[in-house]
Amino acid sequence: MQLLIRFFSFILIILLIGLYFNKEDRSHQQQHITKQKIKHAKKVNLKNMSAKNQTQDIKKRRQPAGTKTHKQSREIIGQHKGSNKNTIPMNNKVNHKWKELYKKAFFQNLDKSNQVKDFKITQKRSLIKVKQGSGQYLEHVLISYTKPNGQPFSFEALIDSQTGSVVQSWNQTRYEIKKRYKIKNASQYNYQK
Amino acid sequence: MLFFLISACNDITDIGTQSHSRAQTSNLTGTNKAYIYPDNPVALNGKTISYADFAGHLVARFITADNYLEANCNFTQYSPDIFSSSQNIPFTDTTANKCVRVLNDSKTTTEILSPKNESWAFQTGSDEFYQVNTFYHIKSLYDRFLESLSFAHEYVHLKSNLTIPPATKYNLVDTQSYLLTKQGLSQTLTAYSKCALESNAYFSPAEDILCFGHDGKNFLLVQDPSVIYHEVGHALVKAMMNQRNVTSGIDPMTSSHYFQATTYQSDLGEIFYDEAGAINEAIADYFSYYMNKRTKVAEFAFNKIIGGYRPLAEDEEVHSADVSTAPGERLSYPDFVHYDPLNPDKNIEDIHYSSAIISHYFVALTKSFKQTCSYPTTNSDEIHKKATDYVMLLINETLAEIGDLTAKGSDLFSEYATLNTAQKNVYFTNLNPEQSFLWTHVVNPPSFRRFFQIFGKNIYHYISSGLCPNFNLDDSEQLLDEYGLLLFKSYEDRGNGLNSQSFSANLYSLYTGESVFSGKNFMPFVLNTQVNENNRKKSILISKNFIKLDEESIAYIIDGQNDIKNILAELTFEGENVSTTQGIAGAEYNNNNIKISPGEVIALSLNLFNNSNSVMGGVQFLANDWDHMKLNDGSQLYTNTSTNMNGLNTSKISGAIASHSPCIIDDFPLASEGGVKDTSTTTPGNCSYITKTNTQIDSSEVVSGVTYPKYDLDAPQPICIVQYSDEDETKWVSQDFYRNYALNLEDKDCLNNPSMSANNFNPNECLIRFLPGASQAVLGKINPQSTWAETIRGESSDFTFDAGQLTLMEVNKWIRPGTKFNCRFRVRFSNCSDCYDDFQTGDPITSLSDYSDFEYAGHNPYKVINFQFTVLD
Known part of the structure; x- marks a missing residue:
């Protein structure tokens, strides 16, 4: 030992x-x-x-300045009068993987039986939204895909460039005849105090 | 809704022989014409027919001189003539992009059609034939609509008495927003005449695409032009709703040209049942009547898919209910909200059914105009054109105001149109530009009440006081009442939330930028025009005190894993934001015990009971944040996050962490239970003071690259509070207080934690949170002395839910079983007598008007329903 x-x-x-x-x-x-x-x-x-x-x-x-700064290539919106987008303080950062983050959140709710096809994120504009003197990096995108039932669908969305989360979505496709998921025999779900 | 494919008894689609077709084709060489069917086979043949028989009905019509199946659409705008006050100068915009293009389908290999020897005539029944016909009907509708818009523009801006601020955009040529537009650029509507879609159609506002499906055999939806008009109608609704969302003018501060389009665009109707969607369907149906003067829609297409057709007048034979055009027997709201002429015994909540009330009203209104107004002709086609121009003026004025995301409501309040810097923060509709999307889609959406209040205002000021004095205010109110749509007490002509009197000094010449036209000033009313209560016979208004939770069963809770997963998937497919907080709550915790357990995602529908003797229509319950909490110290504003704590501890920032208490509303919670109360409505930060901006979190304080978020003084807060007990007391507290003192939870263990929300993290939704994409629900109607479930079930043994009647709630997995919550839902309905107006104040000006826009951030326009529950294991 x-x-x-x-x-x-x-x-x-x-x-x-x-x-x-x-x-x-x-x-x-x-x-x-x-x-x-x-x-x-x-x-x-x-x-x-x-x-x-x-x-x-x-x-x-001199050290390379890098490719175009995030701010230079971005359109400025919101309460931006008098703001200089190069000097405005930003309250978020750009995560270059924002698309992956968004995609992950989108597919989080979908399992094998609910898969979409041809999922595409088309970046329309990169933005700085100014509010009360500070800026937020945002991405304006077009999301398009084919639903499991074969129907094409698209909408526009504003995505936070740091978290990949949706700020707002709009312009969803409008189908004339729409089949909805129904929860049947609903009376069994009554909740008593 | 069930639908089934009917196989054509006869497969003939080639109407004539090939040689006949060839002869027809050669006749049109050099003309840029084609043979088109002017209407659907049923209308053309005068009988129900199951196949597209156009024999003997095709007529030669001009298509386009373009080299491809696309065209420009020209809009004519008028401006004042300095030499004549009775004539205006037309200017036609020819600079916009192509307005319409038709392709066979969406395949990338599909090429756009070209004419042959300047003839668009192709073999009858061929794909090319249908492409050309689709193009013809779309272009015809576009041209006709632009005529109406041109008429409306000239009238409201240059010929009317200017007693209300005109909503129609003045400089439509500059903004090119008279048709589809995006980011200030005119857009081409692309239509696929034979889309790969089984007997269905869709409009994509994101891509400006129209898709008309087929059955894979001989039936194409485009064989019925009324379907084409209906679908294009949705595109035109989008155009009208977004007309004002492009600003072009001169910046008064810099004198330079200013051009800006809003980032978002307005939609009329959410993805599930709501009254805005029903209005959209009604307007789309009206476009069919507008074009072909018939009170039937889709007789051919509908008959192929589900049988029958959609009627637009009570005297149509398809009506099975006891309705007619006689007084008191119209299709009225809210009784006929669920009415399906083909299945009158069923209760079906669908926007295509409740839209019938509105479409029938529009047609009845048009007929009234035909009968009572004076026209310079007796030709019925010309009279139809004029009368429908009047209705289109009203629709355009109404939608332009409702859809305005700049919140200006009229160029009269735009600093860029008037060069008046004092107008910078003047807003007429939808609160302000920051919150306008939320306001017009969720908080104060275009319900039947809101739409017809504005529509009625426009009738009074443009029709009764101008174009058609014979159709006076009483006539208008009586017709609205016949349809149960006289849901308001005043017309809000003075403006909601601002005193339009203070703008009367704006010279019209300044407003339009024109240098002449003296004497044409804006002449607003001193008091809002009131509804004559003697005209209100069918439109029953009910006090909000009559709506409450059912005593036996206060809600429906769905917590089965499969159901929740499917609802989440469906909402995700519809583009809604329903991301759950991974690791803190998710469907994997759901146990299907119809209780609320830690970690679950719950679908919840309040079981609301109508305790009155009349039907309640358009019942909406909201779970979004609102102004119901008060800061304990108005100088302590920092949100309770680790970043702010560090900042305060290291003196990078000075101040303190915020804490909130619930305001006492309808005697809950009591002061002894932690509730707070005050009386001054003019002191910011008070419970009685409602936020004017709806700003929640201010992220403007950035020190050395680190953001230190703060609450706005009157920040709207998440709706759920929690009961906290210690040895001294039991009180209702904010979720932030509870997670700190009872659970000691860090930010990362909260719902919507900083990894998801970054600087927008609000710890007051740490424990219970409603998903943003499922924070409201709309119920079509609730019968007297009934719940919605009892109403919809009718004679059936049971009923079903879809996502439109549900809100989705996350429950933090760290909540201890036994924890009690109270969620303050806000509820209202369209025929509510005391939801929308503040007639109680006693002020002679404001007491005869609706609540100001900002009030929709508070509780006054709603009935607050406290939904209490205990989290169980």
């Missing part, structure tokens, strides 16, 4: 030592990489460059 304890203790110590050095190594590598980055940074004397080259050079050197 004592031998076993000593053996496992030894193994444990070896492992701990190994972990320690591994961490040091990574840290060292990072420092090495960082140092390398710094080493490769190029100093440029702007005074000796033409304005055009300066601009081009600055563009090359």
Whole structure:
């Protein structure tokens, strides 16, 4: 028994030592990489460059601004008079997976017997809705699909860009003859106080 | 509703021989014409017929000069002539997109039809033949409607006495909202004449598509033009409802052009039974009469599908009930809400049946105009045109006001049309732009009462006081009353919620942007026009005190897993927001014991009892948030969330967490039970003060990228409160209070928690929450001394529910069994005598008028029904 304890203790110590050095190594590598980055940074004397080259050079050197900001590509609606959409404080963020979040919530209520086909989310507009001085990112979409009974259906919706939840839906398809789900023998469901 | 396919006894659809057809085709070369059927086979042949026999009835008509089966629609708008006060100058807009296009079906490979040698004549009975005919009838209706709209526009803006603010958009050419529009751009209506849809039809307002189905053999719905007119009628209703939802003008602050379309669009009618949907069906049926002067709809198509036809007048032989056009024997509301002429013994709640009351009224009104108004002709076709123009003017004015999501109601109140900055926050209808969609679809929807109050107002000001003085106010009220539609006491001509007198100084010239036309000012009335009570004989109004919960059984609760899953699926398919809070509540907890248990999703229908001696119509019960709670301290506004707690603890924000108490309404809850009361109706934050904006959560405070949400002082709150007991007392408290002090629940364990609602999280719905897409229900009618169930069951042994009569409620799984809740539903009905007007105030101006729009955020226009229940294991 004592031998076993000593053996496992030894193994444990070896492992701990190994972990320690591994961490040091990574840290060292990072420092090495960082140092390398710094080493490769190029100093440029702007005074000796033409304005055009300066601009081009600055563009090359500075960190990319990224693709168009969320705000720039968005239409502004609501109480937006006098608001600058680039500076307005936002009370939500854009989750790039908002479509997946919406889809998950939509299909949450559907099981194998209630599946839809050709489900499609068509993005119509990306919006910033301004209310009382702050903005909310929203997506205006067209949702279309074929119901289990084969009937095509569509509607428009406003989706929160962060949570993927529906703010409002409208313009639902109107069928002339509509078969509804009926709860039969309803009198059995009476609830007494 | 059952329907079945009737196989044609005779499969003939080729009417003539091929050589005859070829001869016909060649006759029309170079004319851009085609042979069309002017009506359905039954009407053309004068007898019931089961196949599309057009032999001998086809006539040559112009189709389009376009290279494809599509066309522009031209709208003519009038403006004042500076040289003549009696003539106006027409201007025809030709810049809009194509207004209509017809294809055979929706397959991506289907190509749009082109003419052959400038002839649209194709073999009779072929797919091409039906495409061309569909196009012809749609275009005919569009052209006729635009004529009516042009007439209406000129009359209300340039020829009327301007005693009420005109709702018809003034600058329709600028906004191009005279037909279908989206985000300010005119839209093409695409129609499929042989859609892959079995003997059914649909209109998609999201995609502006009309689909006409067929039976897979020889029957196509488009063989009946009255069906085409009906379906296009739905598209025109959408156009009229959204006419005002595009603004084009000059911004008075910047003097630059302003153009904005509302994000949402208005619908007339929700997905299940409601009175707005019935009105939509009635208007759609009326378009058939408008075009062909007949008081039957779909005699051919209906006969093929379900037998019979839909009548538009009491003297039609299909009527089985004891109705006629004699006084006192019309199809009246609410008695005939469930009436199906083909099955008079059944009680069927469907918008196509209750619509009959309205469609019959529209036709009767048109006939009255034909008989009493003066026309410059004796030609019956011309008189029909004029009389239907008058009715279309009224419908357009009414729908434009009801569907207005800018909440302006008239260009007279638009700062962009009048260049008057003082009009910025002036709203005439639907509360304000932020809440207008909720107001006109849920809180104050176009019930029969609301629609006919506005319609009646328009009759008085444009017909009786202008176009047809022989049809006076008494005539109008008596006809409305014949149909049980005199459901209001005043016409609200002064405006609901604002004093239109203060706008009389607006010069008409300023309003229209025209520089002349002096002396044409807006001339609003001082007092609202009152209904002559002597005219109210059939329209029975009932006090809201007569509606209550049944004493034996207060509700119906459905908690079977399959039923709930199917209802949720159905509502999801209909585009409703019924997402449940995963992990906190869901159908997987449902146990089908007809009790309310933790974790369940419950379908609930209040079992309302009509304790009066008259029928109640259009009963609506609402479970949406409303202003019934009061902040305990008006300076403590932060919602109780972990983010706000952290912000306060780290001094990023200053203030305190909000807490609410329930206001005492109808003596509940008592003060000793936690209820609060006050008297000043002018102090914001008070129970007696109703929110003017319906704003709930203010997310404007953002510090270092973090949002700290706060309640508005008079924020509407979720309807359920909970009973809390400790050793000292038992009282009714907010759900937030209870989840903190009794359950110690974190935000993440709440219903609609921040993962779903983000900064809109309201802990006052942590425990019981009504799903937004199922927070109201509408019942067609309730008979006297009966419940709705007893009314609908009639002679049957039982009855059924569908989602339209149910609200859906989540029950948090963390609730301890034995916890007691009280949910404050608001209930009202269309023929309610004391739901809509505040005749009690004593103020000579406001006491003769309806409640202002903001009052619909409170309890005054409703009967508050307290539904109490205990959560059981």
